[in-house]
Amino acid sequence: MSITLDRKVFQSSELSRQPLPVFAAATDAPVEITRRDDTPLVLMSLRENDARDSLLELAAQIIAITVDEDPRPLGERFADVFNWMWALDAVDREQCAVDLIRSSRASFATKKAYLAMAELASWQATAAATADGLTNAEVEWMKKPVSVKRPE
Numbered sequence: 001m002s003i004t005l006d007r008k009v010f011q012s013s014e015l016s017r018q019p020l021p022v023f024a025a026a027t028d029a030p031v032e033i034t035r036r037d038d039t040p041l042v043l044m045s046l047r048e049n050d051a052r053d054s055l056l057e058l059a060a061q062i063i064a065i066t067v068d069e070d071p072r073p074l075g076e077r078f079a080d081v082f083n084w085m086w087a088l089d090a091v092d093r094e095q096c097a098v099d100l101i102r103s104s105r106a107s108f109a110t111k112k113a114y115l116a117m118a119e120l121a122s123w124q125a126t127a128a129a130t131a132d133g134l135t136n137a138e139v140e141w142m143k144k145p146v147s148v149k150r151p152e
Contacts, residue, residue, distance in 0.1 A: 009034060015043075051113035055104070058116055062104055065097075074098070087127040096123045 008025045009032040015022045022043065025031045030044035065077050075093030078100070079085035085093050103119035106112075 008032070009040075012036070012041075051117065055107055055113040055116055058100075058120065059104055059108070062101060066101070084124055084127045087131040088123075089130075092126070092130075096126075099123065 008029070010022050010025070012033050012035045015033055022031060022033070026043045027045055030042050030048060033041045033043055035041065061081050065081055066074075068077060070077050073090070073094060074097045075085065075088075075090060075095075078097040079088075079093055085096055088096060099119055100116070100123070104116040107114075107116040
């Protein structure tokens with residue numbers, strides 16, 4: 001086994017003779033399986049593959065939004081694709097759009113899909129909370145404690 005920048009590399013003979021270490025490595029990150037007379041293969045978990053698919057889908061949506069010549073603000077164009085963003089106010093829609101673009105760039109640069117997907121999930125939760133009426137209103141605390149009887 002050798003290690004490249006992003007993934008461990010195993011020979012196909014290692015996979016056939018001692019598969020457990022190869023499978024264990026593939027559980028953590030994609031591994032490259034080299035073959036004597038053919039192109040290498042990549043072995044990864046379904047979770048990793050699904051995360052990459054989700055990131056690519058998000059990237060395709062972001063690219064489509066950003067190259068569109070629609071003159072409206074970026075947040076509105078994003079909300080047309082990500083309808084849950086309409087629950088956010090205009091300022092938050094703009095911030096959400098910028099955050100999604102930046103986190104996607106970070107995901108591509110680091111090959112860590114979870115960065116963009118976590119940002120997306122966080123903004124979706126914020127939109128849901130906003131739609132439920134939760135706000136950042138300041139909490140008014142009681143100035144004096146109130147004594148209550150002990151329950152019987």
